[in-house]
Structure formats: structure tokens, C-alpha cells
Amino acid sequence: MRVSSVCLGQLATNCYLVEIGGTTVLVDPAEDSDRLADFVGERTIDAVVLTHGHFDHVGGAWAFPDATVHIHPADRPFVDHAHPDRPEIVGILDEAHEIAPGLRVLHTPGHSPGSVCLYAEADGVLFGGDLLFAGSIGRTDFPGGDPRVMRESLRRIVALDGDPTVYPGHGEITTLERERQTNPYLLMMG
Numbered sequence: 001m002r003v004s005s006v007c008l009g010q011l012a013t014n015c016y017l018v019e020i021g022g023t024t025v026l027v028d029p030a031e032d033s034d035r036l037a038d039f040v041g042e043r044t045i046d047a048v049v050l051t052h053g054h055f056d057h058v059g060g061a062w063a064f065p066d067a068t069v070h071i072h073p074a075d076r077p078f079v080d081h082a083h084p085d086r087p088e089i090v091g092i093l094d095e096a097h098e099i100a101p102g103l104r105v106l107h108t109p110g111h112s113p114g115s116v117c118l119y120a121e122a123d124g125v126l127f128g129g130d131l132l133f134a135g136s137i138g139r140t141d142f143p144g145g146d147p148r149v150m151r152e153s154l155r156r157i158v159a160l161d162g163d164p165t166v167y168p169g170h171g172e173i174t175t176l177e178r179e180r181q182t183n184p185y186l187l188m189m190g
Contacts, residue, residue: 001123006039011056016127016167020120021101025049027127028169029060036060047099051129051169052115053078062086070099072107075114108157110150111138126164132157134174137185151189158186
């Protein structure tokens, strides 16, 4: 697996380019811009994955017309409402779906009803969207957010084996073990 990243958009969203098993996946392209085009370069994008439907993660989703845009169905209304002029999203993410060989979907609601993480267990990598950040967690006070459900999703992620590298939707890259030991939100959960 090869991972590269760029920070895009007005809320400094981390966009990831993931090359795994002969598939190139673009995760959370925040804006359709020259920066995004330069970041991708000549690579062919096979799939665009939106970890959730909030505006700061989806702006560049249609910049690559040959790629299928994927989102969990519970968050599709966010995108349809904000971008009614965009092509229909045809890639639906659901639990344990493999977006690429070795890169599976974990449904982790709480920040939004359709929030997902992408987990590459063999590579020790977790793309966390806005679930888990270095030293923090995603907000639950937006429409569709739910603190109780968020805690359940966080417990699920904390229980993953090993110490995967966590690539969050915002902020610095971290590790799951670091967050288990130091993240005040996880420590409060017990």
C-alpha cells in the first residue's frame, strides 16, 4: 500500500490517495481545484470514497469522471441536497464492502449517520474520516450526529487488533495505540 496526502479546502480536510492491490482510491477530495489536480497528477483514479457527506469532504468528488463516487447510503442525502447538479452517486458503501483488495469499509456512525472508516488490516492502516483525530474525536452536534452512537463506533475502533496508523479527516496522522493511551475522549469512555 502506498498513501499520499494533501490538505484541501476551507476547513483543512485531509485528502488521501491510496494505491493498493492495483487500485487507486481517492479519499475525501475536499475541493475541485488545481491543487487536487496537481496532487493526483497523471494517476488514474478508480474510486472516490467519501467517508461522510459533509461539504468539507466532497467538493472534488466529481473531478474524475471515470471514477465511481462511493458513499454510505445514510449520508447520500447530504450530498444530494448540497450538490443537486452533480452526477448521481452510484457506489454505495456498506459494512465490510471491499473498495479495493484489502481495503474494507467499517460503518462508524456518530459524526453523521453514514460515516465510514476504511480499514486495511494487513497494512495496519485506518482512514478514520471525522470519527477519530489525534487527541480528539469528530463533532456530534451537526444534523444527524449522535453522541451515543459515536461512542459505540469509537469503542469498535478502539477494539481493533494491533496499532494501525490512523489517517484522520483533519489534523495530524496518529496511531490507534497513541489515541488509546492519550486521547481524553477515549480515556473518558473507559
